[in-house]
Amino acid sequence: EKLRPPTPEERAKFGDLPSEFRNDPAGNIKKGVSLEGGATFADAAFGDQASFDGAAFGSRASFMGASFGDQASFDGAAFGSRASFMGASFGDMASFDRAAFGDRASFNRAAFGYNASFHDAAFGKGASFESAEFKYIASFDGTAFGHNASFHDVAFGHNTSFHDTAFGEGATFEGAAFEYNASFEGAEFGDNASFRGAEFGNQASFEGATFGDN
Numbered sequence: 001e002k003l004r005p006p007t008p009e010e011r012a013k014f015g016d017l018p019s020e021f022r023n024d025p026a027g028n029i030k031k032g033v034s035l036e037g038g039a040t041f042a043d044a045a046f047g048d049q050a051s052f053d054g055a056a057f058g059s060r061a062s063f064m065g066a067s068f069g070d071q072a073s074f075d076g077a078a079f080g081s082r083a084s085f086m087g088a089s090f091g092d093m094a095s096f097d098r099a100a101f102g103d104r105a106s107f108n109r110a111a112f113g114y115n116a117s118f119h120d121a122a123f124g125k126g127a128s129f130e131s132a133e134f135k136y137i138a139s140f141d142g143t144a145f146g147h148n149a150s151f152h153d154v155a156f157g158h159n160t161s162f163h164d165t166a167f168g169e170g171a172t173f174e175g176a177a178f179e180y181n182a183s184f185e186g187a188e189f190g191d192n193a194s195f196r197g198a199e200f201g202n203q204a205s206f207e208g209a210t211f212g213d214n
Helices: none
Strands: 049-051 060-062 071-073 082-084 093-095 104-106 115-117 126-128 137-139 148-150 170-172 192-194
Parallel strands (some): 049 071, 071 093, 082 104, 093 115, 115 137, 126 148
16 A cells, blocks of 8 residues: 555644634634634644634644645734744745734744735734745735844745834844845834845835834
8 A cells, every 4th residue: 555645634633622623624724713722733734725714822822833735824813922833834825914913923934835924913022933934925014013023034035025014122134035025115113123134136125114213
């Protein structure tokens, strides 16, 4: 018998999650579910469509090392004090529009496909995307970051947009590589914003952006 890759159901360890939060017959995660105690989807493998739209997570949510198919949506999801997508991989579309994150959110070393959207998302004290890869479009329009936001050594493969983004006291893009257009038009930076060592391949616009008290 030939070896085959494990199915998502075989790979994912859902523990004691309620049955209504597991994959439905169509392969989608059901929407609007509340998990007061948190959830662990570490190393889980999802199919072509995974929707956590409107889901409410407890104190911790872990998707470390998880892999998503063509579309993954967390629109309007609410995360507790800690959320980790460290090392997660996303397919063509990853959407976190209007998602709300608690104290700490990590997307370190995550890999995004064609389109990654964080429109109007809100992050708490710390958000980290260190060494993440955005293969094509990345949009953080209208996103609000709390105290610190780190995009250290991030690779932005194509158009990148931070229109009207609000950064907290600290924002770092040190060592980041913008392969194509990068827009920070109308962005608001705090007192500590650093682009040291960043590389801009095509056009970079900071029109209307403000830094600190200036």
